[in-house]
Amino acid sequence: MTEDFKRRIKNFLLLDIETVCSHASYEQLPDRMQKLWDKKAVSLKRGDDSLTNAEHFYDRGAIYAEFGKIICIAFGAFYWNENEELAFKVSSFSGDDEADLLRQFKALIEKYPADQLILCAHNGKEFDFPFLCRRMLIHCIEIPKALQMTGKKPWEILHQDTMDLWKFGDYKSYTSLDLLAAVFDIPGSKNEMSGDQVTKVYYEENDLAKISRYCREDVVVLAQLYLRLHCFQAVQEENITRVG
Template sequence: MTDDFRKRAKNFLLLDIETVASHASYDALSERMQKLWDKKSLALNKGDETISSSDSFIDKGAIYSEFGKVVCIAFGAYYWNENDQLSFKVRSFSGDDEVQLLLEFKSLIEKYPADQLVLCAHNGKEFDFPFLCRRMLIHGISIPKALQISGKKPWELLHQDTMELWKFGDYKSFTSLDLLAAVFDIPGSKNEMSGDQVTRVYYTEKDLEKICRYCREDVIVLAQIYLRLNCMETVAPENIHRIE
C-alpha cells in the first residue's frame, strides 16, 4: 500500500446509485410525459410496436433521468484501523423524497474540499454522475463543485470510473461490475436481487431497505475492484463495515 494511496484515501468516495421509474406506472405520467415516453419507447424498441409503452416504462424508465428518480445513494471510504489494516466502511442515504435525498448527498460531499474530492463509480461518468446532476437541476438544486465538469480542464476532473479504467481506451464494449467481480474472483452483489428488478421491488414489494442493501453491496464490490485495478490487495472481509 503506497503512501500516495493513503494520502488520496482521505478525500476519496466510492458510490453507487439506485434509480427507479418516476411513477409506479405509465398511466400515472402526465399526458405530456406519456407522449414523450411513447417516442422514447419506440426508439428504444427499434420500432417494435408490439412492446407497449407501459411495459417499457417499468422496464427502462429508471435508466433515464427525465423519466426516473434516485431512491438510494450508497457511498464508502477506505481507512486504516487500529492495527493499521486497510478497512472499508459503507453506508447509504435513501428515501421516497428525492429532493431530501439529493440534499443529504450534496451536504455530504460539500464537507470535502471540492478541488481534492475524488468520486469513483462504475460507469459513473456516463450514468451515476450525470444522473445525479440532472435530477438536482430538475429540482432546482445547485450542483456541488465536486460534481461540476463545465469549464474544467481534463486534469482538473478528479472523477474515477472503474469501467473506464478497465477499458484502457477501448470504447467498443460495456463491462458490468458483476463481470469484473467474476474476473477478479471477488464475491458479487447479486444475491438478493439484480439491477433490472429495482423498480418492481420499490413499487410492488415496497422494500426500500432491500434496495439499499443491494446498493451498499455494489459499493463494496466497487471498492475491491478499484484496488485490484491498481494492483493492490483487497480489503479483508472482517475489515468491511456496513453502516445501516
C-alpha cells in the same frame, strides 16, 4: 499500498445510486410526459414491438434522468484501522423523497475540499454523476462544486470510473460491475436481488431496505474492484463495516 494511494484516500469516496421510474406505471405519467415517452420508446424498440410503450417505461424508464428518480445513494471510504490494516466503511441514504435524499448527499460531499474530492463509481461518468446532477437541477438544488464539470479540461476532473479504468481507451462495449467482479474473483452483490429488479422491489414489494442493502453491497464490490485494478490486496471481510 503506495504513498500516493494513502494520500488520495483521505478525500476519496466510492458511490453507487439506485434509480426507479418516476411513477409506478406509464398510466400515472402526466399526459405531456406520456407523449414524450412514446417518442422515446420508438428509438428504444428499434424494430422490436414485443413490448408496449407502457411496458418499456416500466422496464427502461429508470435509466433516464427525465423519466426516473433516485431512491438510494450508497457511499463508502477506505481508512486504516487500529491495527494499521486497510478497512472500508459503507453507508447509504435512501427514501421516497428524492429532493431530501439529494440534499443529504450534497451536504456529505461538501464536507470534503471541492478541489480534492475524488468520487468513484462504475460507469459513473456516463450514468451516476450526470444522473445526480440532472436530478439536482430538476429540484433546484445547487450542484456541489465537486460535481460541476462543465467547462473543465479532462485533466482537471479528478473523479474515477472503474469501467473507464478497465477500458484502456476501448469504447466499443460496456462491461458490468458484476462481470468484472467475477473476472477478479470478487464476491458479487446479486445474492438478494439484481439491478433489473429495483423498480419491481420498490413499487411492488415496497422494500426500500432491501434495495439499500443491495446498493451498499455494490459499493463494497466497487471498492474491492478498485483495489484489484491497482494490483492492491482486497479488504478483508472482517475489516468491512456496513451501516444502515
